[in-house]
Amino acid sequence: MRIFITGGGGQLAYDLKRVFEEEELFAPGRKELDITDFEKVTEAVEKFRPDLLINTAAFHKVDLCEREPEKAFLVNAVAVRVLAKLAQRLGFVLVHISTDYVFGGEKRTPYREGDRPFPLSVYANSKLAGEYFVAAIAEKHYIIRTCGLFGIGGLHTSHSNFVERMIKAAKERRKLRIVSDQWVSPTYTLELAEHIKKIVSTGDYGLYHASSEGQCTWYEFALKIFEYAGLEAEVEPVTAEEFAAPARRPAYSVLENSRLKAKGLNSFSHWQEALRRYFKERDRLFGKEAK
Numbered sequence: 001m002r003i004f005i006t007g008g009g010g011q012l013a014y015d016l017k018r019v020f021e022e023e024e025l026f027a028p029g030r031k032e033l034d035i036t037d038f039e040k041v042t043e044a045v046e047k048f049r050p051d052l053l054i055n056t057a058a059f060h061k062v063d064l065c066e067r068e069p070e071k072a073f074l075v076n077a078v079a080v081r082v083l084a085k086l087a088q089r090l091g092f093v094l095v096h097i098s099t100d101y102v103f104g105g106e107k108r109t110p111y112r113e114g115d116r117p118f119p120l121s122v123y124a125n126s127k128l129a130g131e132y133f134v135a136a137i138a139e140k141h142y143i144i145r146t147c148g149l150f151g152i153g154g155l156h157t158s159h160s161n162f163v164e165r166m167i168k169a170a171k172e173r174r175k176l177r178i179v180s181d182q183w184v185s186p187t188y189t190l191e192l193a194e195h196i197k198k199i200v201s202t203g204d205y206g207l208y209h210a211s212s213e214g215q216c217t218w219y220e221f222a223l224k225i226f227e228y229a230g231l232e233a234e235v236e237p238v239t240a241e242e243f244a245a246p247a248r249r250p251a252y253s254v255l256e257n258s259r260l261k262a263k264g265l266n267s268f269s270h271w272q273e274a275l276r277r278y279f280k281e282r283d284r285l286f287g288k289e290a291k
Contacts, residue, residue, distance in 0.1 A: 002026075004050035004092075006035055006083070007057030011161060012097065014153025015193035016054060026050070030057070035079045045086050052200060054095040055083055058127070062101070063246040065123035076126035077133060084137035093140045095200060100147040100184065100211070102128045105250025110185075110215075112258045113145075113207045120248040135207075142199055144192075147211040147255055148221075148271075151189025152281055162186070162218075163278065166225045170233035180219035180237035183252045187211040188274035190281070191267075198265045209255040212271035224272060228279050 002024045005013050009029030017027055026048050033044055035057040045053065059065060059075035080096060087094035103111050104118030119125045134141050154161035160168075169176055187210075195210045216224070219237045226233045240249065260266035269277070 001051045002049065004045060004048050004053040006033070006053070006055045008032070010056050011151035011153030012056045012149060012189045012192065013054075014156075015151055015190045016056070016196065018190070019193040019197050035083075036074050038079070038082050041079070041082060042086060045083075045090070049090070050092045052093045052095065053083065053087065054097070054196065055080065056097050058097070060099075060123065062121060062123045062249070065126065066121065066246045069122045069126075072122050072126040073129065076123070077129035080130035081133040081137065084134045084141070087138040087140065091140070093142070093200065093205075094134060094138045095142045095144060095196060096130060096134045098131050098143055098145045099124065099127050100145060100253035100255050101250060102131070102145065103250050103253050105182075105252045108252055110254040110256035111209070112256045113209055114258075120250060123247060131207075139205075141205055143207045144196060144199065145207070145209050145211075145255060146187050146192055147253060148184045148186040149189050149192070150186060150275075150278060152278070152285060153189065155282070155286065162221065163225050163275070166222050166233075167229055167231065170226055170229070170231040173234075175234045175236065176222065177236045177238045177243060178219040178222045179240050179243050180217045181239050181251060182249055183215050183217055183254055184221070185211045185213070185215050185254050186221050186271045186275065187268075188278050190277075191269065191274055195260065195265070195268065199260075202263065202265075204263070206259075208259050209257050210260060210268070211255045211257065212268050212274050214270040214272065215254040216271060221271075224275060228275060 005027035008027030065072035101124040102117040119128050150161040150163045257266045
């Protein structure tokens with residue numbers, strides 16, 4: 001199978017390349033192929049002729065999206081529309097990665113695929129628009145919503161991930177203010193990549209939720225990171241209102257993997273176990289380099 005992965009330099013792409021290593025892969029990073037250069041994207045896709053295209057590219061700096069809405073919609077919606085049209089014209093399967101932030105946080109039980117989205121930010125609106133383009137245009141598609149990603153590939157990206165940012169801050173002896181009233185399910189990208197492989201093997205197209213089991217606040221997540229990393233840190237729990245980030249986030253955006261469970265395909269671990277797995281692999285692959 002020929003697989004094209006956009007956003008090839010990101011942490012999810014890092015694990016997708018490992019999970020699909022036996023396939024014929026093309027995974028250009030943003031410097032090699034900017035997803036908003038539609039002419040080059042079209043040329044690259046037509047040349048490679050994929051059976052499957054997994055779109056991991058996104059403008060996901062949530063607060064920056066508030067200041068740059070045009071860029072947010074260009075990357076997260078308009079570029080996705082181009083990929084959807086290519087998928088429909090050329091006949092390949094399109095997998096689009098989306099986000100828990102499409103929900104408004106009004107529930108206090110995990111969101112199912114059939115629950116109504118209510119995006120609160122520019123980022124969330126742009127990602128939901130991308131979903132709608134895929135669903136409306138590409139007949140053979142999977143839309144996969146996930147939550148709070150962290151992965152080994154984040155060690156080598158400029159944006160990093162929450163785990164690595166917390167470790168860096170603790171080592172620099174910074175006092176941390178972490179939001180304690182937003183609930184999520186932190187998800188290990190290797191487990192997500194493994195589930196994407198399962199999902200595309202079903203031939204049952206549509207929308208899937210795919211995230212770790214269990215839930216926690218960002219504050220609780222940070223405390224567990226410091227525990228597993230063997231670090232001490234000065235951490236103050238604050239409310240989202242006190243933190244005053246430019247973009248609104250849902251107070252609760254935990255996902256229920258309903259379709260995966262219905263098909264007997266859900267093998268996501270609890271987020272704490274996933275975090276332990278991350279640290280074990282981190283130490284095994286990078287050892288002192290990562291410390």
